[in-house]
Amino acid sequence: MTLEFNLWMQGVQSQMEQALSAVLPAQDAIPAQLHTAMRYSVLDGGKRVRPLLVFAAGAVVNAPFERLQYVGAAVELIHAYSLVHDDMPAMDNDVLRRGKPTCHVAFGEASALLAGDALQTLAFDLLSMHTLADSASHQLTMVNILARASGSLGMCGGQGIDLYSVGQALSLTELERMHGLKTGALIRAAVLLGSYCGEAISDEDRHRLDYYARCIGLAFQVVDDILDEEADSATLGKTAGKDAANNKPTYVSLLGLAAAKEKAAELKADALAMIAPFGEKARHLVMLADFIVERSS
Amino acid sequence: MTLEFNLWMQGVQSQMEQALSAVLPAQDAIPAQLHTAMRYSVLDGGKRVRPLLVFAAGAVVNAPFERLQYVGAAVELIHAYSLVHDDMPAMDNDVLRRGKPTCHVAFGEASALLAGDALQTLAFDLLSMHTLADSASHQLTMVNILARASGSLGMCGGQGIDLYSVGQALSLTELERMHGLKTGALIRAAVLLGSYCGEAISDEDRHRLDYYARCIGLAFQVVDDILDEEADSATLGKTAGKDAANNKPTYVSLLGLAAAKEKAAELKADALAMIAPFGEKARHLVMLADFIVERSS
Numbered sequence: 001m002t003l004e005f006n007l008w009m010q011g012v013q014s015q016m017e018q019a020l021s022a023v024l025p026a027q028d029a030i031p032a033q034l035h036t037a038m039r040y041s042v043l044d045g046g047k048r049v050r051p052l053l054v055f056a057a058g059a060v061v062n063a064p065f066e067r068l069q070y071v072g073a074a075v076e077l078i079h080a081y082s083l084v085h086d087d088m089p090a091m092d093n094d095v096l097r098r099g100k101p102t103c104h105v106a107f108g109e110a111s112a113l114l115a116g117d118a119l120q121t122l123a124f125d126l127l128s129m130h131t132l133a134d135s136a137s138h139q140l141t142m143v144n145i146l147a148r149a150s151g152s153l154g155m156c157g158g159q160g161i162d163l164y165s166v167g168q169a170l171s172l173t174e175l176e177r178m179h180g181l182k183t184g185a186l187i188r189a190a191v192l193l194g195s196y197c198g199e200a201i202s203d204e205d206r207h208r209l210d211y212y213a214r215c216i217g218l219a220f221q222v223v224d225d226i227l228d229e230e231a232d233s234a235t236l237g238k239t240a241g242k243d244a245a246n247n248k249p250t251y252v253s254l255l256g257l258a259a260a261k262e263k264a265a266e267l268k269a270d271a272l273a274m275i276a277p278f279g280e281k282a283r284h285l286v287m288l289a290d291f292i293v294e295r296s297s
Numbered sequence: 298m299t300l301e302f303n304l305w306m307q308g309v310q311s312q313m314e315q316a317l318s319a320v321l322p323a324q325d326a327i328p329a330q331l332h333t334a335m336r337y338s339v340l341d342g343g344k345r346v347r348p349l350l351v352f353a354a355g356a357v358v359n360a361p362f363e364r365l366q367y368v369g370a371a372v373e374l375i376h377a378y379s380l381v382h383d384d385m386p387a388m389d390n391d392v393l394r395r396g397k398p399t400c401h402v403a404f405g406e407a408s409a410l411l412a413g414d415a416l417q418t419l420a421f422d423l424l425s426m427h428t429l430a431d432s433a434s435h436q437l438t439m440v441n442i443l444a445r446a447s448g449s450l451g452m453c454g455g456q457g458i459d460l461y462s463v464g465q466a467l468s469l470t471e472l473e474r475m476h477g478l479k480t481g482a483l484i485r486a487a488v489l490l491g492s493y494c495g496e497a498i499s500d501e502d503r504h505r506l507d508y509y510a511r512c513i514g515l516a517f518q519v520v521d522d523i524l525d526e527e528a529d530s531a532t533l534g535k536t537a538g539k540d541a542a543n544n545k546p547t548y549v550s551l552l553g554l555a556a557a558k559e560k561a562a563e564l565k566a567d568a569l570a571m572i573a574p575f576g577e578k579a580r581h582l583v584m585l586a587d588f589i590v591e592r593s594s
Contacts, residue, residue: 025449030474031457034449085414090406109387113410114457117382117417118449124421125444128437136433140425143440147422152322152331152415160328160411177327 005287009052012072016051017043019069020076023126037107037115038122042080045098049220049292050075050190056284057194057209060201060275067132067197071142074123075190078150081119082186084112086159120150133196142196149189158182162248170249176218183224184217191216191285208274212285215271220292222264225250227297229257268293302584306349309369313348314340316366317373320423334404334412335419339377342395346517346589347372347487353581354491354506357498357572364429364494368439371420372487375447378416379483381409383456417447430493439493446486455479459545467546473515480521481514488513488582505571509582512568517589519561522547524594526554565590 020042025035051072058068087094087102088109095105104112127146133139148154158181165178191213195206229252251260268289275282317339322332348369355365384391384399385406392402401409424443430436445451455478458471467475488510492503526549548557565586572579 029450031449031454031461033461034454034457038449081414085410088410090410110460111457113382113385113387114449114453114460116414117378118453120414120417121444121448121453124440125448128440128444136437139437140433140440143421143425143437147418147425151418151422152328152335152411153326156411156415156418157328157331160331160408163407163411164328164330 002287005284005291008284008287009291012052012055013048015069016048016072016076019073023070023073023122033107033111034114034118037103037111038119040100040106041084041103041112041115042077042119045100046076046080047295048072048076049288050079050186052288053187053190053213053216053285054194054197056282056288057191057213058197059284060205060209060278060281061195061198062281063194063198067130068194070126070130071132071193071197072190074126074146075186075193077119077123077126078146078155079186081116081123082150082155082159084116084119088112091159091163123150134200138196142193145189145192145196149185154181154185154189155183158185166248170254172254175249175251175254179218179221180214183221184214187217187220188213205278208277211274212271212289215267215274216289216292219264219267219271219289222251222260222267223293223295225252226257226260226264227295228252231297264293299584302581302588305581305584306588309349309352310345312366313345313369313373316370320367320370320419330404330408331411331415334400334408335416337397337403338381338400338409338412339374339416342397343373343377344592345369345373346585347376347483349585350484350487350510350513350582351491351494353579353585354488354510355494356581357502357506357575357578358492358495359578360491360495364427365491367423367427368429368490368494369487371423371443372483372490374416374420374423375443375452376483378413378420379447379452379456381413381416385409388456388460420447431497435493439490442486442489442493446482451478451482451486452480455482463545467551469551472546472548472551476515476518477511480518481511484514484517485510502575505574506582508571509568509586512564512571513586513589516561516564516568516586519548519557519564520590520592522549523554523557523561524592525549528594561590 024039024042027036027039029035054072054075055068083097084103086092087097088104094102096102103115123146124143127143133142150156152160158178161178162182170178188210191209195201195209228250251263255263271289272286275285321336321339324333324336326332351369351372352365380394381400383389384394385401391399393399400412404412420443421440424440430439447453449457455475458475459479462475485507488506492498492506525547548560552560568586569583572582
């Protein structure tokens with residue numbers, strides 16, 4: 001990781017922490033238990049990969065900082081809500097997340113259910129409240145992009161496929177569809193949304209960004225599976241080896257460790273080739289691709 | 298109930314059933330279990346009070362039928378998601394809703410959790426996909442109205458207050474705040490959203506509609522409490538007497554039955570006085586007020 005990237009990343013992460021803290025209702029706003037659970041689940045944790053992608057894509061179109069911050073917050077709120085619900089006993093029954101007790105462990109299942117619900121709503125509240133694009137009609141498109149990416153034909157559908165396939169032998173194609181929805185859809189949305197915040201671009205350029213995002217989203221999951229295989233719980237900040245224990249198919253179980261690593265590297269190379277024409281403006285996207293594939297947690 | 302009202306109501310209900318069926322993903326769309334649970338939770342049931350309010354308010358501004366149908370569907374999807382999650386074991390643990398097993402009883406808790414999540418998302422998908430107002434900027438306002446009404450400072454917050462106050466003695470003021478959020482916020486949103494679908498109106502007229510909606514929302518809850526006290530499960534289509542059994546405060550427990558009935562009648566009179574200047578255009582709003590206060594289930 002270069003010094004430039006580290007400074008940029010820490011800057012975005014710190015700014016996102018402030019933005020998220022500002023858009024979440026205060027801890028003592030009624031009902032206080034709900035708002036406490038919402039803040040607990042969002043603040044002080046996470047790499048903020050999706051907001052980083054929003055900012056990096058926004059740089060390609062010279063997007064104003066303030067817009068990117070709200071868009072990054074909206075995407076991160078969707079991500080946070082999905083983790084809160086995914087961790088619940090009826091789903092993955094995870095007790096540890098980002099090194100802290102999960103929301104339902106800390107606040108009870110009812111609060112976790114409501115907190116997740118309200119975090120999702122807050123994302124759409126944010127995307128419709130501030131001026132985030134040069135035209136209201138572009139901004140409506142942005143709302144729709146986030147909704148499509150999050151719903152039953154996007155992220156939530158991916159969680160469903162994951163849920164209903166426990167104990168079943170998934171093929172590589174099925175595994176890719178599942179992850180393409182479960183994690184890929186929101187990562188693509190992050191990049192697309194960032195690209196709507198600034199100067200208009202051609203459909204071809206939008207397609208380049210989307211292709212980058214698809215590769216990176218898939219690489220992200222492949223690396224997650226590799227880390228889950230290799231890491232212990234302390235480094236990962238969540239319960240490790242869980243997928244194998246649940247007999248869930250992973251890239252490592254289907255491809256083997258070496259081929260999985262090769263696949264991640266190939267996806268990164270494809271992603272970078274596609275955004276090469278953007279030159280210097282895409283340098284944060286380039287560095288993020290490195291970061292996502294080389295990370296150790 | 299007049300014949301005119303009955304025909305209008307049945308027309309809207311039947312049209313909403315078609316619209317909801319069309320906007321929900323097909324039963325066999327992947328993941329099929331999730332889409333089956335979503336369709337089960339929304340279709341073939343309910344009085345569609347919120348869509349009726351959307352249509353009745355839309356009539357005041359001569360709104361196009363097609364817009365009202367999508368807006369009605371969006372509001373109903375939010376309502377449906379809230380019921381699915383509210384019925385879950387961690388919340389009210391209800392097994393019967395609209396005369397059918399609740400979603401988690403029929404499909405399991407994980408599917409109910411995901412179905413509720415995806416129904417919420419679909420509401421925002423709908424509100425941002427079709428042209429629903431004369432300007433995109435008005436339509437963004439509509440997205441924001443729905444988000445505010447649904448989130449932690451609206452409906453979801455009301456559910457939180459309800460949850461955290463079980464076993465506590467709520468005052469009448471606290472009870473009204475809780476219901477103003479839990480059911481009132483979405484009812485107000487339904488009327489406001491309908492009023493954005495057609496001709497521009499003055500702030501004063503918007504205020505009149507909002508005042509009507511506030512009174513009707515409150516009256517709706519007062520009547521719910523009266524019915525819960527008086528009806529048996531068969532008429533109500535859900536488990537009756539549950540609030541009393543849970544020691545939850547109700548208008549009947551705080552005011553007594555006679556005073557609760559008087560309050561409902563007063564709220565209706567206030568609502569009607571406020572929309573009187575709209576004349577004939579508001580006749581569906583007038584009849585809906587009658588319907589909400591005089592209903593027996």
